[in-house]
Amino acid sequence: MQSPYHVKRAIVEVGQRIYQNGYVVSSDGNISVRVSEDRIWATPSGLCKGMLAEDQIVLCDMDGKRVSGALNPSSEIGMHLMLYRERPDIRAVVHAHPPTATGFAVAGIPLTPCVLPEVVITLGEVPLAAYGTPGTQEISEPIRRYVQDHDAFLLQNHGATTVGPDLMNAYFKMETLEHFAKIALVAHHLGGVGALSNADVQKLMGIRERLGIRGDFPVCDTREMLKKAQETRCPTCPHRAEATAPKAGGDEALIEAVVRRVMEELKKP
Secondary structure: OOOHHHHHHHHHHHHHHHHHOOOOOOOOOEEEEEEEOOEEEEOEOOOOHHHOOHHHOEEEOOOOOEEEOOOOEOOOHHHHHHHHHHOOOOOEEEEEOOHHHHHHHHHOOOEOOOOOHHHHHHOOOEOEEOOOOOOOHHHOHHHHOOOOOOOEEEEOOOEEEEEEOOHHHHHHHHHHHHHHHHHHHHHHHOOOOOOOOHHHHHHHHHHHHHHOOOOOOOOOOHHHHHHHHOOOOOOOOOOHHHOOOOOOOHHHHHHHHHHHHHHHHOOOO
């Protein structure tokens, strides 16, 4: 087990990384690490994540109450606690506002197309959780429905959250998420996003399984994407209207039409 100093040092380092990469500004974002069944180290409320010191990191219990430290934990600690309660394997949470990924969240567009092998393996699809008021219980409930099968989430009109078995794992998933969002946006401007086939995705899922990466259901599978597009996940998601019964050409033709429709939304002012 890491010493309290090393845990706090790691939180400070990740805070600097998300700030220097432009994933947060001012006092945005929050980070936490679970160190025991009832203890969590978390960033304090109201301070810039790029300028934190080890003695400003707060120790709190599973009710979000401060155990040690002079400052109060993040006002969004409830979201972290929900994630830890729902999945005991989660030991770290990173919440930030990476600009491109957050742009997708503001546009109401989940990052579900199967495009990059590395993203399919490490993240699978990235769902869009409906809007909830930051700092309240509202922000946690929309995420709860996705937490068992996903490690990265877009938060509508808010930002993104990633989780992992340790802090650097959760942080690198945030990097991957933003990198994927940038590539998807560039591909759109170059003429369109080409999704991987079902067969290719299933091969990548085999790699996920061999690596022991969480996600038993066919994450980022085109048929699963269409099924989820039909659900009432987010009333403003523009791709829902396109997710209808299969047309001539099969699933691949339909998924291409869905992706094109989603990307067209990015052109709108």
